[in-house]
Amino acid sequence: MPAEVETQLLGGTANRGLVVRVGDTVRRPLRPSSLATHALLEHLERVGFEGAPRLLGIDSQGREVLSYVPGATVTSPYPDWSMTDAALDSVARLLRAYHEAVADFRPVGLKWAEPVPPAYVTGLISHNDPNLDNVVFRDGLAVALIDFDLAAPGSALWDVATAVRLWAPLRPDADIHDLRRGRSLARFRRFADAYALTDADRLRLADAAADNHIWCMEYVRRGAETGHPWFYQRWTTGESELTNRTNTWFKEQAEALHRALLG
DSSP, rough: OOOOEEEEEOOOSSTTOOOEEEEEEEEEEETHHHHHHHHHHHHHTTTTTSSSSOEEEETTSSSEEOOOOBBOOOOOOGGGGGHHHHHHHHHHHHHHHHHHHHHOOOOSSSSSSSOGGGOSSSSSEOOOOOOOGGGETTEEEEEOOOTTTTTTOHHHHHHHHHHHHHHOSSOGGGGOOTTTTTTTHHHOOOOHHHHHHHHHHHHHHHHHHHHHHHHHHHHHHHHHHHTTTHHHHHHIIIIHHHOOOOHHHHHHHHHHHHHHHHH
């Protein structure tokens, strides 16, 4: 029998170079939180949510085996189709569909990954990393979330804050090098509208996005300091300076962000 061909998949940071495709499956390293992630994926399968990979087992090398979700993820240089308002709207709708699917998942005694700040924990298991390369698209529209490594008890608000911070994106215009430059505030409002965010969460979204940026960059910084090669490379080649600029931007733009949502 011929050996299985492994094709390295692009994207990611924590597992970069370690995630491979084998036929119609994806093989990924196990983590301390894998049991929790697997319980989440099994729940999503039970409720018929089509926007996530299926857990298929553990292979002979001790890697988790997931179904391969066909489509395209968004990696740099970003294709124009991925920066459209239609693509943005579809990410918001996919995220809401995920939240509806996971709303009645009540795990007990499971070890999750990075904890979400207590102010943003309602009990819902949020994805916590709907980055551009963690969303699968087909025909220009988002159809699935992948990479649930950071999933943990959180909230819809926290997930929306994470997604809109990355997809708007929320950072200084000088640090946006694609078609989204100059449109951050408009896309911020558009994402909240497409998700159908509640009025109560709209009042908190700007602050949640700023807090999410701090949370995410602290995770990267700690990874760099503990010697993770990809986090170290990212942090020491401009990420720390971009983090400081973006933190300042959030403070300077706080009122504009609130007005964009409520105007």
